Amino acid sequence: MGSERFEQRAVISGVGQSAIDRVVPRSGFQLTLDAVMAAIADAGLGVDDIDGLAMFPGGGAANLPGYANGNLYEVHDALGITTTWRQGQVEGMSLPFYAASQAVATGQARHVVVWRTVKEGSAARLAGGRPAYGSTHPEAEGPLAWLLPVGALSPVCQVAPYATRYMYEYGVTREQLAWIPVTQRLHASLNPDAVYRDPLTVDDYLGSRMISWPICLYDCDVPADGSTAIVISAVETAHDLRSPVRIEAMAGVIDGRPSWEQWEDMGRVGYATAAAMWARTDLTPQDVDVAQLYDGFTIEAVWWLEAMGFCGTGEAGAFVEGGARIALDGQLPLNTWGGQLSGGRLHAGFGHTAEAVRQLRGEAGERQVVGAEVAAVTNVGGIEAGAALLTRW
Amino acid sequence: MDASIGIPPAVTDETEQFWTNAAQGRLVIEHCLACGAESFPPRGMCRKCRGRSMSAVEVAGRGRVYSFTVNYQRWLPDLEVPYTIVLVEFPDHPGVRVIGRLRDGDPQRAAIGLEVEVGFEPGPGGFAIPSFAAVEGAG
Numbered sequence: 001m002g003s004e005r006f007e008q009r010a011v012i013s014g015v016g017q018s019a020i021d022r023v024v025p026r027s028g029f030q031l032t033l034d035a036v037m038a039a040i041a042d043a044g045l046g047v048d049d050i051d052g053l054a055m056f057p058g059g060g061a062a063n064l065p066g067y068a069n070g071n072l073y074e075v076h077d078a079l080g081i082t083t084t085w086r087q088g089q090v091e092g093m094s095l096p097f098y099a100a101s102q103a104v105a106t107g108q109a110r111h112v113v114v115w116r117t118v119k120e121g122s123a124a125r126l127a128g129g130r131p132a133y134g135s136t137h138p139e140a141e142g143p144l145a146w147l148l149p150v151g152a153l154s155p156v157c158q159v160a161p162y163a164t165r166y167m168y169e170y171g172v173t174r175e176q177l178a179w180i181p182v183t184q185r186l187h188a189s190l191n192p193d194a195v196y197r198d199p200l201t202v203d204d205y206l207g208s209r210m211i212s213w214p215i216c217l218y219d220c221d222v223p224a225d226g227s228t229a230i231v232i233s234a235v236e237t238a239h240d241l242r243s244p245v246r247i248e249a250m251a252g253v254i255d256g257r258p259s260w261e262q263w264e265d266m267g268r269v270g271y272a273t274a275a276a277m278w279a280r281t282d283l284t285p286q287d288v289d290v291a292q293l294y295d296g297f298t299i300e301a302v303w304w305l306e307a308m309g310f311c312g313t314g315e316a317g318a319f320v321e322g323g324a325r326i327a328l329d330g331q332l333p334l335n336t337w338g339g340q341l342s343g344g345r346l347h348a349g350f351g352h353t354a355e356a357v358r359q360l361r362g363e364a365g366e367r368q369v370v371g372a373e374v375a376a377v378t379n380v381g382g383i384e385a386g387a388a389l390l391t392r393w
Numbered sequence: 394m395d396a397s398i399g400i401p402p403a404v405t406d407e408t409e410q411f412w413t414n415a416a417q418g419r420l421v422i423e424h425c426l427a428c429g430a431e432s433f434p435p436r437g438m439c440r441k442c443r444g445r446s447m448s449a450v451e452v453a454g455r456g457r458v459y460s461f462t463v464n465y466q467r468w469l470p471d472l473e474v475p476y477t478i479v480l481v482e483f484p485d486h487p488g489v490r491v492i493g494r495l496r497d498g499d500p501q502r503a504a505i506g507l508e509v510e511v512g513f514e515p516g517p518g519g520f521a522i523p524s525f526a527a528v529e530g531a532g
Contacts, residue, residue: 139403140400145403152492
């Protein structure tokens with residue numbers, strides 16, 4: 001275990017969200033301000049306490065359909081603050097609080113707000129369906145130059161071959177995988193902010209239309225409009241904070257080829273990250289009370305269950321089958337807000353982090369997991385993975 | 394099936410040789426003149442020995458499907474669906490994987506381990522895109 005764990009010099013002090021729905025008729029900029037102001041108040045701070053700002057992604061990816069973070073400097077201007085640290089980032093964004101934790105741990109700032117704003121629900125409506133990745137660009141650049149021209153036009157068809165391979169190698173079935181979206185929908189029914197709250201059955205899942213085999217409609221997260229902001233504070237300010245949450249350990253490792261079609265086996269995308277994270281703590285998978293595991297697709301939550309050691313490789317199908325183990329009263333309550341599959345695609349682990357904080361504070365309302373003291377949070381964006389353990393103050 | 398609806402690649406100094414050869418029906422990868430390792434996509438550097446002298450060699454033999462997906466979603470107006478996307482590896486070129494379409498129209502034909510021939514078909518923007526065909530009798 002590292003004796004110098006910078007993440008323990010940082011805390012998550014606040015979380016805030018705008019209205020979240022398939023379509024919210026407000027600009028992304030206003031949603032951002034809604035979330036930022038809510039997060040600052042939630043932390044017990046004033047706007048003038050904020051001296052760092054960060055958003056994911058930075059300007060480079062802002063022109064993808066429905067990426068609605070706005071301009072960091074315009075948010076800065078609206079808040080009327082002075083900052084000593086800022087960041088807009090795509091590469092290296094393994095977790096929403098990763099870089100901000102480094103900033104407050106090293107004294108570059110005391111209270112950093114980081115946000116992610118999506119208007120992908122609105123963008124999907126405008127496009128007459130979920131837009132193709134990169135469809136607003138005349139040409140496919142970087143790693144996408146190999147994917148888009150052959151028709152791998154969405155992360156759905158980019159991740160699907162690895163789901164095919166995983167199911168082939170381990171004999172995992174769609175009937176088993178169905179229990180993740182079905183159970184998460186049950187959780188969403190207890191979350192007033194979730195996008196979809198009506199019951200979902202295994203039969204509904206098996207009867208839904210195929211998007212890119214073997215990934216069906218209910219395996220895909222829900223494009224939504226909404227903003228999530230998180231405040232990261234230096235641990236020495238804890239006495240000023242309403243209800244901070246500790247960052248016990250975190251890591252983000254890339255050990256495979258950083259492109260969707262070249263990763264040797266994307267089912268292993270989280271393994272090195274999880275191993276590095278566990279090496280930074282004395283806690284073990286058995287200590288985790290609640291798991292917020294990134295679920296852009298069902299299969300990503302499957303891979304995280306295995307990578308984090310909650311079950312063995314190839315065993316996640318049996319682990320989730322029937323839903324009991326991942327229910328609110330099960331051994332590992334999974335994505336208790338509904339996850340992105342039902343709660344909405346808030347992206348990049350922001351929704352997962354907000355829910356972990358609420359669970360650890362005991363502020364999760366009807367979906368509260370009794371006695372939640374340790375939460376796992378993971379994020380993955382194809383090749384960029386992050387994992388953390390958060391603990392009650 | 395028409396594969397020309399879509400988004401063409403941006404061509405860079407590193408990828409120009411690939412697309413130029415593709416237009417002539419040749420699938421080329423990088424070959425390291427120092428250690429002989431092969432790699433793809435082209436980076437101008439050997440991923441094994443970090444040598445900077447790379448030449449292009451053609452992949453001519455058959456490949457095997459590592460995995461696949463059948464895409465049913467019309468991501469863009471006029472996109473013809475369904476079509477099959479395959480990740481293909483080559484027994485004679487270890488460490489090389491190429492993504493492309495499976496040219497045979499029948500989605501039921503796709504399978505892990507399927508033996509395929511290298512080929513191309515007209516893709517977006519007039520580019521020839523990798524497009525593999527199942528070897529007759531394979532399956």
